[in-house]
Amino acid sequence: MKNTQVTLVVPGTTKIEEVPVPKPGRGEVLIQVDTVGICGSDVHSFESGPFIPPKDPNQKIGLGHECAGTVVSVGEEVEDFKAGDRVCIEPGVPCGECRFCHEGRYNLCLKMDFMATQPNYRGALTNYLVHPASMTYHLPDTMSFLEGALVEPASVGMHAAMEAQVGPGKKVVILGAGCIGLMTLQAARLMGADDIVVVDMMEKRLEMARRLGATATVDASREDTVSACKAILGELGADVVFETAGSRVTAAQAPSLVMRGGKIMIVGTIPGETPIDFLKINREVSIQTVFRYANRYPMTIRAIAEKRLDVASMVTHIFPYGESQRAFEESVKNKADIIKGAIEIKG
Template sequence: MKNTVAILEKPGKMIIKDVAVPEPKDHEVLIKVGDVGICGSDVHGFQHGPYIPPKDPNQTIGLGHEVAGIVEKIGKDVTNFKIGDRVCIEPGIPCYKCEFCMEGHYNVCPDVDFMATQPNYKGALTNYLAHPADMTYHLPDNMSIVEGALVEPAAVGIHAAEMAGDLLGKKVVILGSGCIGLMTVQSTKLMGASEIVVIDVLENRLKKAKELGATAIFDGRDGELVDKVKAVVGEYGADVVFETAGAIPTAKMALQLVKRRGKVMVVGTIPGDTPIDFLKINREVSIQTVFRYANDYPKTISMISKGDFDVLSMADKYFDYKDTQEAFEFSVNNKSDLIKGVIRVAKLD
């Protein structure tokens, strides 16, 4: 077997180099990688380097964490997988010892080893990767490998909607209709939201939001936006506002659209300082950050398998592994023509 890995040589430049095939530890499986989704954090990493730069300037930086493939080899203590199984993975490896892990909130483990970020910056853009069996999941026969790769962003949307609490009959606004915003659209619809308003500046993404369940869509550049949104959700604003764009302007906009005693769910990764006008929210508004997911993969896989959750139609551009550089350049320069890019390391189904 030959193995290679795509690494970030410098911001804006990916290279593919030869590396050894990893040997799975006793509790790990070796996975032949099929499809890898391109996340917004990957695009940011390609342009600027990781959100959290490594302490060692010589650290090798990999990208990609939305991944599925086929089991190639198993460690001696692994009993629930066999060679040839189709699988996807949770890309974070928690410590299993801290108070957060022990409480079941392993997503906020301070020592989690998450792919393409600290501490090891190991990316999924490789032919073979080793991963703990307890963070690996079987794919049902009716799910494709690419659907398996997109379980990861779907789980983010599901976790965000669940953290918002009871949404039955509630009116929600989703700021941003990139991949995570679209996953949140579907999650809030499944949880019974009565109105789902989506705001973005890209027509292709707004159109997809409408297809997936948004009841109203608006261009974020509209000067009368707040009034138009409140005409849909009510004069006091929305029960819940999800910020999924990861931008300071949308974070500020959320405060204009949430009602008294409502909730703002910050799902996007917002860089820098975000000023908060507390006069706008000092009517018992709750601001809740959302970080990845925890214990959400089984239900996410089940919903995709049953057809309740559509991830496949979002994957609208595929790239060969050898064209990884082109894939990231396209993702940066063609956002109006792209919803979700996927890098096909190997065609496995």
């Protein structure tokens, strides 16, 4: 077997280099990767370097963490997997020993080893990778490898909607119709929200939002977001406002959109400081952030397998592994055209 990996040389430049085929240790599985989703964090790393730069300037930086593939072999003490099993993975490996791991909130683990970031920066854009069996999941026969790779971002949306306690009768505004916004939209719909208004500046994304269940959309490039949303939902505003764009502009709009006693859920990664007018939210409004997900993979896989969650439709571009450099260049240059991109490793 031959193994290669995509490595970020400098921002804007990647290379595919040959590396050894890893061997699964105790409790690990060796996976031949089939498909990897291109996350916004991958695009940021390609464009500007990792959010958290490595301390060692010689550290190799891999890309990609949304992946699915086939088990090739297993290490000692692995009983739930065998060669030939189709799987997807949770890319974060918690320590299992800190307070947050013991509380079941392992996404907050103090020593989390998350793919394509600290501490090891190993990426999923490779032919073969090893991963703990405990963070590996079987793919039902009804799911494709592409759908398996997108369990990861779908779990972000599911976690956000569940933490926000979306339910029947709730009014929701989602600021941003990128991949995470669209996943959050579908999760909110699954949980019974009555009205879901999605806001974005790109018509292609708004069209996809309507296709995936938004009851209304607002084109922020043409309309005032706050006025348009309240014209749809009423002057009280939304029970829950999700910020998924990772923008200070949309975050600053959220207090004007949420109703008394409602919740602002910050899902996006927002750089810098965002001024908040607390006079607009001093009526028992909650502001909460969410970080990735915890314990959401099983339910998300089930929802996708049962066709209650459509993750494949938002994939507008699929690139071959050998053209990974072009895949990232296109993801930077054509953000208005690419809703979700993926890279096929096999084939």
